[in-house]
Amino acid sequence: MRIMIVTDQYPPMVGGVPTVTHGLATDFANRGHQVWVVAPSYGARDVRRMEQKVRVYRFSSFEWPTYKDLRIPFLPFVPVRNLIKRSDPDIIHIHSPIVLGNIAQLLAGGLRKPVITTNHYLPINMSRSLSSDPFLGKHFSNITYSYLINFCNRCEYVTAPTMTALNLLYEHGLRAPAAAISNGIDLQKYLPGAPEPDILRQFGLPVDKPLILHVNRLSEEKRVDVLLNAVPKLKTDAHVALVSSGPAEAELRAQVEELQIGDRVSFLGFVRDADLLALRRTSSLFVIPSEADLQSLATMEAMACGLPVIAANSYALPELVHHEVNGFLFTPGNSDELAAQIDTLLSNADLRTKMGQQSLQIIAAHDRVKVLDTWEDLYRRLSIEFKEQKMLRQQLRTARKYPGYKAEEVKNVKRPHIRRTGDLGLDQTTSPGRKRRPK
Structure with a gap:
């Protein structure tokens, strides 16, 4: 498959989102997929290079004034559009709903490309002082979620790493098909051993x-x-x-x-x-x-x-x-x-x-292997469904233009079904017998 990952946070930045996006990109490349990463550069110049079998395109940016290490690109609409047209991805996976994610989503619509977004953010991640303020906190949270949900509802599919994270989106108005998919862990790398x-x-x-x-x-x-x-x-x-x-x-x-x-x-x-x-x-x-x-x-x-x-x-x-x-x-x-x-x-x-x-x-x-299998399955089925819908629309337009065309056959085309929460093969609930500490 041809996969494009779009993120405002990518190594050398340190943190959870850079680790997740870098892991997905390199793991998919090692599985034989063609992978492009769209991310900010760490200076005023665009940079393009191959990194661990991944084609990484970094666009000129400046540092976010209130969040050290977070980079904000200079709105590269034309270069990103050209990259999407040239790479022709089967799927675009967005991990940051801020600058590059917004650009990719807007362009994907016109270029007829399916978009998945994964939410990694809470309002408190952006500003703890505003989130905890007794007067401004609620308004800040509402504004943040309003923006986030509007972004998510324009995507073909939405994921979050836990059911807690996904339920927060549902509570604020998520309507797009969605599922909880763990970030996963490499159990071949992280395993017990003798003290050193x-x-x-x-x-x-x-x-x-x-x-x-x-x-x-x-x-x-x-x-x-x-x-x-x-x-x-x-x-x-x-x-x-x-x-x-x-x-x-x-x-x-x-x-x-x-x-x-x-x-x-x-x-x-x-x-x-x-x-x-x-x-x-x-x-x-x-x-x-x-x-x-x-x-x-x-x-x-x-x-x-x-x-x-x-x-x-x-x-x-x-x-x-x-x-x-x-x-x-x-x-x-x-x-x-x-x-x-x-x-x-x-x-x-x-x-x-x-x-x-x-x-x-x-x-x-x-287990990371199981998580990657789930992503591959979702990518393939969403890409197939998107292509089938595109073909169906074209055939229906042809049927309206040429009355002799068998439109009823077009309407009976079977479409793949993208499953919703709880149907992706991962254990997405906690152990039913666990003891939860009361709040």
């Missing part, structure tokens, strides 16, 4: 204390401050490793100084995959206090390595973390509760082992 004490020495981490791992962008809505507030309340002498960077890093470092926990917290910044895998295998547990995740690749990777997880009971995290099964859910923002749960796990090795095994069972439903 050398990795602790490499990063200057203590070898005689249990390690609490957190991997996520250091931004305000990820609530890393809650984890830091829990550290002085721990009864267990543990160490916290924060992996990644982000706009809130300076503020979080200042918080560490204020709490006088510099000897118990390490900022590791960017860590390459091989070292991060070793860190996961050497950690005692994974903590994610985020209040803005519609799935969580970092949590999925930790689970695939057999770690128990403590997560905020917020948005889609309870779909991965089942309370008292593979970890604990705590009230968002409650550092006292988080500290108590950390102590419970660190003081009970058998419980950690049992919950880690449950993590492996839960994450098996998100």
Whole structure:
């Protein structure tokens, strides 16, 4: 197939959406498909190159003033139109409904190309201060969802990585055919292994204390401050490793100084995959206090390595973390509760082992191979249906123009049926027997 992926976030940018889009592009290319990626450049010039069998087209852009690292292209309507005509994709998959996604959607209509969009966003991702404002928050959320739903309803098909994320779209007026399709996890890459004490020495981490791992962008809505507030309340002498960077890093470092926990917290910044895998295998547990995740690749990777997880009971995290099964859910923002749960796990090795095994069972439903099969099936069926509809319209026009044409035969053409939520072969609901922490 000929697949075009359109995204405003792509490596070298770090984060969930760049990881997902890059993974899809390279995985499909490795499966023999022709793949084009449309993304912003990191400067004033357009760039075109082959990257890991993927044709990547980057268009000149500037940095978003309120979101570090996010790039905004200079409205490349003509170049994108020429690229779509030249590449002639069977499907256009949009992952960002902002600039390039809007351009691709508008052009796809005129060029008769089917469009799928995947929503990765919450209003709080764009501005936590506006989203949490008691006066402006509701209006900001309504405006954001109004724009997002209008965009989604103009697409042939809509997906979200979890049922939580999809239900949010339905609640705000989604009418387009839709399904929840997990971002997936490479279970051949992320898997349990023996602890590696050398990795602790490499990063200057203590070898005689249990390690609490957190991997996520250091931004305000990820609530890393809650984890830091829990550290002085721990009864267990543990160490916290924060992996990644982000706009809130300076503020979080200042918080560490204020709490006088510099000897118990390490900022590791960017860590390459091989070292991060070793860190996961050497950690005692994974903590994610985020209040803005519609799935969580970092949590999925930790689970695939057999770690128990403590997560905020917020948005889609309870779909991965089942309370008292593979970890604990705590009230968002409650550092006292988080500290108590950390102590419970660190003081009970058998419980950690049992919950880690449950993590492996839960994450098996998100196997990357299965997810890619689902995408391929959806792409093919949507492309076929779109072509059949186009042929049907042409034949009906011919029938109206030439009365002798057998229009009734045209009307009886069988069209493929694109299935809706829950019918795509993935386990899209959480375990029926899981215990969910009450809100």
